[in-house]
Amino acid sequence: MWRHIVSNFLTLLVVVVFLLGGIILWGQSQYNTAGPHADPVCLRVEPGSNMRRVSYQLEQEGAITSGAIFRIGVDYGDRSGSLKAGSWLIPQGASMAEIADIITRGGASTCGTEVVYRVGVTGSEVVVRELDTTSGRYEERVAFDPAAEGEQPEIFARVREQNDTRYRVALAEGVTSWQVVEALKSVDVLAGDIAEVPSEGTLAPDSYEVRTGDARADLIDKMRAAQDVILAAAWENRAEGLPLETPQEALILASIIEKETGVPGERRQVASVFVNRLKRGMRLQTDPTVIYGITEGRAVLGRGLRQSELRRETPWNTYVIDGLPPTPIANPGRASIEAALDPDDTDYIYFVADGTGGHAFAETLEEHNRNVAKWRQIEAERSNGSSND
Template sequence: MWRHIASNFLTLLVVIIFLLGGMILWGQKQYSTSGPLSEAMCLRVEPGSTMRRISRRLEDEGAIASGTIFRIGAEYGDKVDDLKAGSWLIPERASMSQITDIITRGGASSCGTEVVYRIGIASAEVLVRELNTGTGRYEERIAFDPAIDEARPDLFTRVRGQADTRYRIALAEGVTSWQVVEELKSVDVLEGAVAELPAEGSLAPDSYEVRQGDTRESVIARMRAAQDFILAEAWQNRAEDVPLASAYEALILASIIEKETGVAEERRQVASVFTNRLKRGMRLQTDPTVIYGVTKGQGILGRGLRQSELRAATPWNTYVIDALPPTPIANPGRASIEAAVNPDSTDYIFFVADGTGGHAFAQTLEEHNRNVAKWREIEAERAAN
């Protein structure tokens, strides 16, 4: 009898172990297989949230099939206590394992809201943007000029109070170092002062993610390091016949190209004009250098140049001096730096605005004069209207 009972017990135990093993394998498969989420979602994890609370929300929103399996899997992986506050992008069909990794990995929030402090040539702007999980693109919610709009929009105030809001500083191509430093003063998530004005041209126009409490000096250092890298790489890959003695001269020429054209396709053509002039010993005769001699990069001129200014002997007036000015006149972007060291091969030595936002190029003075006459007609028509 006891032998029969023992045999039945062992049989039952084997069945239980077999079923338990099957359940574990099934649970593991459920945890690692693609999930039911049909569209990417942005999951906001508040400070102090628990894995249980998050698993319920994920289950309610259709991102996971079972909150229980999700929690067991997180416990098995020893990640229950690693939950990170922030806004996390959960991709379509993400498995429970992938979601667990996303919300426990840490780092900067991967979705949600970001505040962009945009430093432009003519003005600065603050934007609040939010990630559209369907398109994967940030979409603008509000924008305002901090110098004009003293009262901050409610949405800006609200997102500034959220721990998971991301912050970014976007530097436009062609801004001056003085403009950058002045605008960084109004970026309220940064701390400290900039001890010394960075050398003109030394800051790379780009988008820089920052965190609340970062110092302004640290942001400037990142901009400098980025520009140093871009310039060194471009100089190493320069054309053999560019009439430039150093990488710094390339930076000076790039800054002039940056200020002369906003049309990306024209940069290398504009570079070819200046390169041809340098090779022939001709003066560059470019208005942006004259303007820099007047403003020293501290703001925009806001009017046309006077004849007296075109004749004034400043170190940057390329109507008066030979060759390049002594310093850059702005902070050029990568494309203008690359154009300066690898210009198009042309015979152009003149260019003038053509009325479309671009320029008309010419090889001879006669051809250039005709282009200038056309531009004067366009100016007169616009003034009449």
């Protein structure tokens, strides 16, 4: 009798162990299998939250099939105490294991709201953007001038109170170092002063992520380091036979190219004009250098140049000086630096606006004069059209 009881017990125990092993294997499979959600999810984890609350959020969003399995898997991986507050982008079909890694890894938030402080050539603005998880792109919610009088948009004040809001400082190509320093003074998430305006041309136009309390001086150093890397790489790969003796001269030429054209496809053509002029000993005769001689990068001229200004002697006026000016006239971007050091192979020595936003290029003065006449006709027609409105 006892043997029969023991035998039945052992049989039951084997069945229980087998079933338990099956459940564990099934749970592991569920934890590591692709999730059910067909679209990305932006999961916001509030400070002080816990895995139970987060698992409920994930269930509500349809990102996981079982909050219990998710919590068991997190506990088994010893990650329950590693939950990080922030906004985390959960990719479509992410497994529970992948989600657990995302929300415990830490670092900057990967979705949610972003505030961008844009430093432009003609002014600065603050833009509040939010990630559209469907498109994967940040969509603009509001933009405003930080220097304008009046109350700031309500959404800006609200997102500033959220601990997971990301911040970026974006420099446009062609801004001057003085403009950058002045703009950074109004970026109130940054701290500290900038001892002096950096040398012109030494800051890389780009978008830089910052955190509340970061030092302005440290951000300037980061911009400098980025420009050093870009310039060094372009100089290393420069074309042969250029009339440029140092990386600094390349930076000066790149800044002129940057200010002369906003059309990406013609940067190397513009570069070829200036390279050809330097090779022939011709003066560069470019208006942006004259403007820099007037403003020294501390203002936007906002009007056309006068004949007296074209004749005025300044260190940067390439109508009266030979060769390159002594310093860059702005902070050029990567594309303009690369164009300066690898220009198109042309015989162009002239160019003028063509009315489309680009330029008409010429090899001879006769051809250039025809292009100038066409441009003046376009200007006259536009002026007449404006006066008739």
